[in-house]
Amino acid sequence: MVLETPSAFERHEAAAPNDALLAQMRDVLNQMEQGILVWSSDGVCTLHNERIFQVLELGPHDLCVGMTREAFLSITVAQGVITADRKAEVQQLFTTGQPFHFDRDMASGKVINSFARPLRDGGYVVTFTDVTQFRRDAADLAAAKHQAEEAEQQAKAMLAKEQQWRTEAKALAELDEWLQCCKSLEELFTVVSKFMTKALPNTQGELYIYSNSRDVLDGACSWGDAHLQEHIAPDSCWALRRGRGYRFDADGFSFECGHVRDHPILRTVEDALCIPIVAHGDTVGLLHVTYPPETPKDAAEKGFELALQCGEHISLAIANVKLRDELHDQSTRDPLTRLFNRRYFLEALRAEHTMAARKNTPFSILSFDADKFKAFNDNHGHDAGDMVLRAIGDKMQEVFRNGETPCRFGGEEFSVLLPGADQATAANMAEALRLAIEDTSIRYGAATLPRVTVSIGTASYPDHGELPQDLLTAADRALYAAKAAGRNCVRGADHA
Structure with a gap:
């Protein structure tokens, strides 16, 4: 048994769900009323939604993924939306790592509020909101204050509404930040x-x-x-x-x-x-x-x-x-048994080894398989074999409920990671698992399948190896020793 590096195909398979998630995210972004633009830490556009072209009155060639912020702002200056001084000020603000906002006065007369928030990787996400009506209302309110008591009351009401809107917007932004984490x-x-x-x-x-x-x-x-x-x-x-x-x-x-x-x-x-x-x-x-x-x-x-x-x-x-x-x-899960799969087990083993080496604490692993499983499949069929594997998985989940990592390593091979367990503890837990599986009655259709037993090998860190691969090899050798001893028993790495 060796540690395997995921192949290019496996890496592609793992990345595929992320592509679907990205597509869903793009659909959501394109449905929003705001224009959204994401800048990388070095000022390159990495993402934008389709709404931004309508909000900022852009042409199809005025913005694209891969365009630099310098080029985008230069187009904005050429269109007369911002001045060259404002462009330099905005570029400086992007280097502060702090949120900021400013208004864009569009040629059509619209006012677009640009709100930039920093990202963890040093980039920025910018939202563009049409606040034309909001700004006009505020201006009308300021003029109405000087006319009459009724206008004054109206102004107070609108100011209160604006404050409430700002408060709610800030609260919702805070909620989003926490929810995303x-x-x-x-x-x-x-x-x-x-x-x-x-x-x-x-x-x-x-x-x-x-x-x-x-x-x-x-x-x-x-x-x-x-x-x-x-x-x-x-x-x-x-x-x-x-x-x-x-x-x-x-x-x-x-x-x-x-x-x-x-x-x-x-x-x-x-x-x-x-x-x-x-x-x-x-x-x-x-x-x-x-x-x-x-x-x-x-x-x-x-x-x-x-x-x-x-x-x-x-x-x-x-x-x-x-x-x-x-x-x-x-x-990370095996679809048949719902146990962790080989990939997850190896990652957990490496993480536990790192922690144990740092804290000088023990841990153990169990390696076992179903005795004479090939003959069982030949005699009773693969469907019955799947029933056996599921039953073993159920027993493993019943026995290991205190932070252990039960795994289907492949075929009829299983492994368990036991954090903090020394050699004696691992032997006791292995024996408890062996007895639980031996006592399991498995129904298949109208009949009861023959009794299933397992042979278990144990290995402990650091007694049987300083590296994860050494422990896996030691546990496998102990498993072979259990097979040689007549099956349906537990053997430690020392016995091997």
């Missing part, structure tokens, strides 16, 4: 819970996600004093039935959702929001928000708008995490 759905749910507490204060709510069977929605997280239900039925929510956000107003023409009416704790609700969580056209969950009875109606209406925006951001984040988890699972 989440490695798992559990982390994402924690972020959502804390953010909603801040974004919609004095409310309580829950987030529900469709189960794999899609017959119920499972409670994912909550905030405030909300009671998170374990499951709710999809048809108990008007928002999910109608396919869009729904606000229940006790004083208006609306109907209470079944999951609220049948809630084990809530009794009276005057204002509540239900927001479907939809990503890439697929409904993945439900966001439910409840306001206390004393909440003003206008506050609930504003909260509804913000909740809709939050739902959009949360939707994409959940879809991305699920897709990332699915791709990772496909690349």
Whole structure:
């Protein structure tokens, strides 16, 4: 048994899902109202969406992937959108590694707000938003302040709206940043819970996600004093039935959702929001928000708008995490047994070896296979053989639940990485696994298959090798010793 370097074909296969993910990302970017442009750390365009040509009034040859920022800004100066001094100022701002924004006055009279945010690799992502109407409204508001008390009140209201917009935009940008950093759905749910507490204060709510069977929605997280239900039925929510956000107003023409009416704790609700969580056209969950009875109606209406925006951001984040988890699972799991595959095991072995060498701690590996498996396949068929392999995988997952790494190495060969286990501990765990498999009764159709046994070899670091390859070789030799001893037994590397 040797460590194998992935072939070019395997690297291509591993990269293929990333191409699909990139295509999905491009589709999402092209649907956005904003123009989006990504600069590399050395000032070269690496990505842009199609909307940017419309927003910035560009021709088809004014921007392309691979164009330098210098060339792009020079075209902008030639068009009279910015001055040469502003161009130099912008180039300087890109070297600071800090976010910045400025307005572009287009020849058509539109005002485009350019907002640049730094990326981890030193590049920048720039969004271009048409704020023409917003700027005009602000100008009209400034003029109206000098005329009458009514205009003054209107100005205050619009200023408050602008401040709210800025606050919400900043909060949503912060939410996006945290969501993009989440490695798992559990982390994402924690972020959502804390953010909603801040974004919609004095409310309580829950987030529900469709189960794999899609017959119920499972409670994912909550905030405030909300009671998170374990499951709710999809048809108990008007928002999910109608396919869009729904606000229940006790004083208006609306109907209470079944999951609220049948809630084990809530009794009276005057204002509540239900927001479907939809990503890439697929409904993945439900966001439910409840306001206390004393909440003003206008506050609930504003909260509804913000909740809709939050739902959009949360939707994409959940879809991305699920897709990332699915791709990772496909690349690291054996499809028959659902154990880790050879590639994942070797990576885990290298990582454990590095950690053990640094901390001077032991670890062990088990190497085993099913006894006389070829003859079993010949006598009972490959379908029965697959049943045996699945049964062995199930037993491995039952026995190893405390941080061990069970793996199907290939064919009927299996391996287990035991972090922190010395030689004696490895022998005991191997014996427990051997007994568990020996006692397993495997049904195939209407019959019970013959008893399956395994021969197991163990090897420990550093007693049987200083390098991962040495340990794998030692464990294999111990396995051969177990076979030579009559099978259905455990042998350590010393026995080999």
